[in-house]
Amino acid sequence: MAEDEENGYVxxxxxxxxxxxxxxxxxxxxxxxxxxxxxxxxxxxxxxAVVAEPIDAVGKSIAYHQNGRDVEEASxxxxxxxxxxxARVCKVNYSNxxxxxxxxxxxx
Numbered sequence: 385m386a387e388d389e390e391n392g393y394v395x396x397x398x399x400x401x402x403x404x405x406x407x408x409x410x411x412x413x414x415x416x417x418x419x420x421x422x423x424x425x426x427x428x429x430x431x432x433a434v435v436a437e438p439i440d441a442v443g444k445s446i447a448y449h450q451n452g453r454d455v456e457e458a459s460x461x462x463x464x465x466x467x468x469x470x471a472r473v474c475k476v477n478y479s480n481x482x483x484x485x486x487x488x489x490x491x492x
Contacts, residue, residue, distance in 0.1 A: 385426045385435070385449065386410035388419035394435060394447060395419065398480050403427065425449060432481040436462040438472040447477075455479045 386395040386407065395414030400406035407424060414422040426433065426449035433451040436459070448466040452458030459476050466474040 385424070385433075386414040386419070386422045387425035387447065388414055388422040390421055391419060392447075393417040393419040393422070394425065394478065395422065396478060396480065398482075401485065429482045430484050432458050432479065434458040434462050434476045435478040436466040436474045436476050438466070438474050440472065448474075455481065 385397075387393070393414050395410040395412065395417065397406040397409035397413070400409055406427070410424070411422060425447070426435075428451045431451045431453065432455045433449060434455060436448045436450065437446060448462055450458045450462035450465070452461055455476075459479070462476065463474055
């Protein structure tokens with residue numbers, strides 16, 4: 385994920401086979417939304433991740449990123465932490481899972 389904290393834009397990637405490709409896709413999506421000053425925000429592999437934010441979030445990003453075995457676990461960990469940080473009702477705005485890829489080394 386790439387994030388422009390000032391404007392609240394978060395670019396994500398899915399299905400990329402390398403960290404560099406995932407970062408490029410996240411950056412491209414962040415720029416497409418209008419992001420200018422973005423940076424890598426959160427990386428995960430072989431797990432699921434969520435982004436939780438206050439329901440009334442506008443402008444500057446106050447996103448909380450969390451991973452877990454599945455979306456339900458990541459959400460159940462993220463939401464209480466996000467609420468505890470600013471005492472506002474939050475929701476999960478993004479969720480995705482990165483699954484392991486089987487590589488055939490037999491040459492066939």
